[in-house]
Amino acid sequence: MPSEPDEYAELVLDTVERIPPGRVLAYGDIAELVGQGGPRQVGRVMSLFGGGVPWWRVVRADGGPPSGHEVRALEEYRVEGTPLRPDGRRVDMRRARWWPDEEPGGPSE
Template identity: 40%
Template sequence: MRKLTDELAYQVLSVVEEIPAGKVASYGQIAALIGREKNARLVGKILSRAEYYGEYPCHRVVNHAGRLAPGFAAQKSLLLAEGVPFKDAVHVDMKRARWDC
């Protein structure tokens, strides 16, 4: 894994900024969109520090199975407010809510 730079952070966050309200993307999906298919964890690390770069809709990013981010208490309520469908208490319905970018 290469060093986390501001340039890389802004690459990730610029993709996150494009996710429309009511849709979600996975960490791996974002990694692939910036040409780093094997760096889903790096995307997660960047999102955990996104507050240092400005305001981004990081709540719209979940894991490949639709699971919410652990420790992000407000994520579910933010997604529900946008009309994102859930399969159960902690999983977004990826078939219906995945961002088709």
């Protein structure tokens, strides 16, 4: 197991840090944004190095919170006002998904 994130992991973590409160990205969305890997690779990065970033803002494609961390993630969603599905257990991806081009002032902010 690597002790330090490699270049790919740093790209993933930097992307996660940019997700605003109340918004989310799916694992596959992050892979698309960084231009390499896929959902599983992003998941591996998050499992190894994601503790220092807002990990709860990275969800499964169906809006489900990270496996094994559902209770804590749902608490964070409520605090941040993240839109949830009517069942209250998944994020409403249509309303909560974020893309960097939505950032005020562009990607450098």
